[in-house]
């Protein structure tokens with residue numbers, strides 16, 4: 001156990017792409033935690049998808065030993081937090097394990113939406129904030145302007161901001177000096193009963209669930225019996241250790257220390273982010289504050305294109321859930337798509353990442369229905385139905401009123417684009433709250449907006465209408481009354497359940513029209529005419545037709561053509577097989593995602 | 601090597617891979633004379649030698665019912681074409697009533713050549729007219745104009761040979777009236793057999809590229825469907841009845857050679873780019889490695905004069921088991937107006953598939969036979985692919 005005065009726990013926070021991962025890599029190199037020859041880019045992002053997309057999904061903790069200018073050797077625990085709004089809760093728990101943060105701001109881009117969001121979160125958590133202006137090697141770097149933005153926009157003193165470049169390594173030592181000097185050392189009671197915060201967990205195929213913890217009071221060592229307070233689980237400690245970044249077992253972890261804890265538990269659902277670890281006997285009586293159950297916000301149906309892959313999909317989801325307890329799912333069946341699962345995610349990025357991993361790591365071919373949110377439908381007889389899937393929506397006749405989840409949305413944008421943002425949020429049923437100038441070049445706008453509008457392509461639209469300048473952040477603020485209807489799509493007279501969706505009544509007509517037009521383009525001509533209709537209950541609100549295909553024939557087929565033409569027919573047939581056959585209509589996969597990309 | 605009783609097929613196809621110039625839509629294997637690495641005399645010799653070599657490989661000829669010399673443009677061989685045909689007819693022992701067809705293009709036939717060919721035993725000429733509109737012919741990159749085509753057709757009948765004409769519809773920019781005019785003028789040649797092909801844009805051809813980049817308008821499939829319907833109706837009025845997806849004939853003038861392809865009869869292919877189909881027994885006798893359970897062997901000779909013209913040409917083979925052969929026969933048989941009988945349908949295991957197709961109005965069942973309907977002719981791929989897949 002280390003003297004807490006020689007420990008510093010900190011995190012690096014930044015808007016995406018401002019250089020957080022690169023800077024973390026430099027810290028590992030400078031402290032010789034990783035030999036230069038083992039250095040690989042973005043060491044802490046261990047999943048392929050994290051590296052490719054440049055986002056951090058899982059939190060990480062690594063201990064480095066740093067010889068400071070004052071002649072002392074310090075134990076620095078660097079906690080890498082997820083870098084996306086989908087994971088706001090996870091970020092808040094990671095921050096709760098720290099006493100300070102390095103706030104990285106790109107010297108050319110300046111302050112962006114998640115810079116603000118992350119800085120606010122750090123302030124609320126009472127953490128010391130060390131501003132670091134990064135990428136000063138860039139020709140477009142303007143540290144003075146950025147210093148200004150940090151001071152004006154975030155009210156964080158920045159005259160002593162660290163100037164650094166993760167690329168060249170310049171200023172990285174200055175950053176660590178600032179951490180030692182400015183970040184308070186942890187304070188706790190070594191004699192009090194154990195209290196440790198779980199800020200993430202992952203699943204190890206040989207060891208079971210591994211929890212990443214920060215000890216607040218007391219200490220934890222191998223062999224003791226512990227209790228996880230929120231999940232009310234009692235178990236033995238098989239091993240404690242620190243990550244450098246590989247696991248290194250230690251005797252015990254004491255006040256202020258960060259490390260891992262292995263219990264042999266095999267069910268990740270029992271090891272919850274934000275939970276408090278204490279001793280099974282004579283343990284603490286009060287949990288650490290801030291614990292929350294993971295709550296999925298976005299739901300989609302995932303169906304194997306090849307129905308035989310249904311059991312494989314179940315296995316794969318179970319495997320992913322081991323490292324991702326926030327992933328929730330239940331079986332769902334659709335007339336159109338067969339058997340699959342309704343899966344709940346923290347957000348859209350989480351959904352994309354999971355779908356991509358299922359396809360890439362498990363070799364599945366999946367069809368995803370348009371994402372939706374959790375609506376609340378109150379029936380005339382007084383009860384409430386939780387609507388995860390359009391199929392759950394009560395009949396119009398039995399429906400009294402509806403509610404949908406709302407967000408507080410923050411957009412940062414140069415003043416020239418304020419009009420464009422206003423227009424877009426109007427279309428998306430946003431309510432303008434306020435606006436303030438962070439600096440001469442940056443305006444901060446606040447809206448309240450339904451989550452369902454945000455998941456419809458909002459970010460892409462925002463980016464394209466502001467030439468990429470706008471940045472976005474949002475937080476959940478609860479349910480609001482709304483006027484929702486279920487819109488059905490009928491192909492050849494039959495409702496296709498997987499194409500139904502819930503929409504605000506004011507937008508139903510326009511959406512139905514655009515969608516039927518779009519489906520007319522996507523659905524190939526078939527042997528019969530295919531009418532496409534959009535309907536609310538029994539009322540048809542728009543109609544299009546895919547005309548019947550009249551000619552499709554290989555006219556020439558002689559001795560030399562037979563093998564070749566047969567193969568051509570096989571290819572044509574295989575193409576059709578990849579479509580979903582609903583009734584007698586063949587529907588290409590894009591049709592099921594078309595709902596998402598509709599901009600009326 | 602020879603298994604008892606295996607002889608060569610009684611249908612022979614010879615591929616002559618030469619054309620005066622390349623048409624803009626063509627993806628057949630043929631070379632212009634400047635790219636042909638051998639003289640036409642040497643080409644004729646090599647083709648004859650390749651055919652003869654089969655006998656040395658253990659499968660002797662046992663007479664010929666039909667011989668088809670195609671291409672390319674066989675008439676590019678000049679008098680050598682007559683030599684080729686006589687040599688093959690004598691070697692294989694052509695029956696007195698054998699059907700011997702040559703493919704010909706208007707620019708390379710002359711009355712004298714046709715007379716010589718008639719003496720060599722040719723009975724039938726398939727003339728590649730394609731269109732009788734000079735602008736369309738130019739767009740297609742054809743080496744002839746409309747008036748030469750009409751002359752050539754007349755020379756064929758004057759030489760006492762049966763005339764078959766190939767004609768295309770669904771050309772970029774072609775109107776219904778343009779099509780009707782070409783059709784009427786083709787009928788006026790008095791051909792006893794007419795083949796009608798909607799243009800198929802094959803990847804890699806200049807015409808497909810022109811359409812892809814917008815230099816030529818893409819033919820509308822609805823318009824093409826109407827052209828095909830009108831073609832069938834007009835031809836019928838003139839006594840030319842459809843007997844296959846794309847082929848119309850006066851009764852008795854149907855191509856026996858092509859009918860062999862659609863009824864599962866084996867055929868020998870000779871020359872670079874030619875294809876053949878042999879029974880498993882014949883293929884084994886000829887030295888192919890053929891596993892047990894194989895029913896028929898399809899082979900394709902390399903599309904290269906260097907490797908496809910020798911006496912043991914490079915081939916790729918495809919092996920079909922009994923079920924596949926039956927499904928293939930059923931698929932090809934449904935290209936014929938007369939269709940297939942219940943026996944073949946059940947051997948191929950496609951009776952249920954056919955019932956489904958009948959429900960969609962693509963085939964009908966009558967008097968123990970399954971046959972394609974009017975609607976089925978236009979949507980043939982649905983019929984063919986479902987029957988071939990057996991589901």
Ligand SMILES: Nc1nc2c(ncn2[C@@H]2O[C@H](COP(=O)(O)OP(=O)(O)O)[C@@H](O)[C@H]2O)c(=O)[nH]1
Pocket residue numbers: 014015016017018019020021022023054055083134135136137138164165166167168
């Ligand atoms: N020029 C320059 N590029 C940098 C610097 N730091 C990071 N980058 C680049 O910026 C991009 C985003 O960096 P990354 O560390 O993944 O950012 P993160 O999203 O905050 O983790 C990558 O292409 C890096 O190579 C820097 O100091 N200078």
Ligand code: SF4
Pocket residue numbers: 618619620621622623626627628630671672673705728
């Ligand atoms: S004549 Fe026939 S084979 Fe020769 S290039 Fe033209 S289409 Fe092709």
Ligand SMILES: [Mg+2]
Pocket residue numbers: 020021022045054055056083
């Ligand atoms: Mg990163």
